[in-house]
Amino acid sequence: MNIKNAAHEITAVKPNQYPVTGFSEIAFAGRSNVGKSSIINTLVNRKSLARVGSTPGKTRQINFFSVNENFYLVDLPGYGFASVSKEMKASWSNIIETYLYSRKENFLKMVVLLVDIRHSPSKDDITMYQWLKGFGLKTLIIANKADKITRGQINPRINDIRKVLQLDGDEKVIPFSTSNRLGLEQVWAEFDNVLNV
Numbered sequence: 001m002n003i004k005n006a007a008h009e010i011t012a013v014k015p016n017q018y019p020v021t022g023f024s025e026i027a028f029a030g031r032s033n034v035g036k037s038s039i040i041n042t043l044v045n046r047k048s049l050a051r052v053g054s055t056p057g058k059t060r061q062i063n064f065f066s067v068n069e070n071f072y073l074v075d076l077p078g079y080g081f082a083s084v085s086k087e088m089k090a091s092w093s094n095i096i097e098t099y100l101y102s103r104k105e106n107f108l109k110m111v112v113l114l115v116d117i118r119h120s121p122s123k124d125d126i127t128m129y130q131w132l133k134g135f136g137l138k139t140l141i142i143a144n145k146a147d148k149i150t151r152g153q154i155n156p157r158i159n160d161i162r163k164v165l166q167l168d169g170d171e172k173v174i175p176f177s178t179s180n181r182l183g184l185e186q187v188w189a190e191f192d193n194v195l196n197v
């Protein structure tokens with residue numbers, strides 16, 4: 001993908017704040033700190049388009065980033081902060097569910113579930129994956145932070161992730177690193193397929 005431009009379009013909480021351009025969307029789900037902001041920056045070749053690190057309120061917001069004035073990369077609120085209250089969790093799931101529900105038919109082409117390659121998917125990751133499948137959404141698993149393990153550890157870790165998420169043979173898990181850009185071309189190839197650009 002030739003990135004001509006990328007911009008933060010809008011931060012939304014409610015559907016009436018979502019963009020109305022009609023662009024296709026690819027959304028990113030995953031636990032807080034797994035690297036959602038970093039991967040969006042890496043994909044569009046920008047250092048700090050999607051802010052990296054903890055931002056107050058970020059767990060309740062959806063950020064839309066337009067690419068080439070043609071489609072959006074969508075950063076969904078991260079999950080898995082042990083400290084959040086029940087009310088916060090309910091609000092989080094409500095925000096995500098509302099987004100998935102209102103975009104799945106028309107705009108949402110794929111949801112990336114970003115996991116940490118070093119760890120087995122958490123309970124929340126498994127729930128999220130099953131939830132996405134329940135919505136009938138096309139998904140892509142990306143195993144981030146691959147620079148933190150050796151090359152020889154990559155395949156065994158990918159196999160573990162496949163097993164824990166109970167993936168079908170045709171579902172891909174792409175090892176990725178925002179630090180050394182491993183997997184970048186493979187991810188764009190998957191996105192190109194669903195975006196038809």
Ligand code: GDP
Pocket residue numbers: 030031032033034035036037038039051052053054078144145146147148176177178179180
């Ligand atoms: P988010 O909460 O999912 O948006 O996560 P961030 O993008 O803010 O990243 C959380 C932390 O992980 C930051 O300190 C990043 O620099 C770091 N990080 C993200 N991706 C990678 C990666 O591929 N390799 C390494 N070593 N660190 C990463």
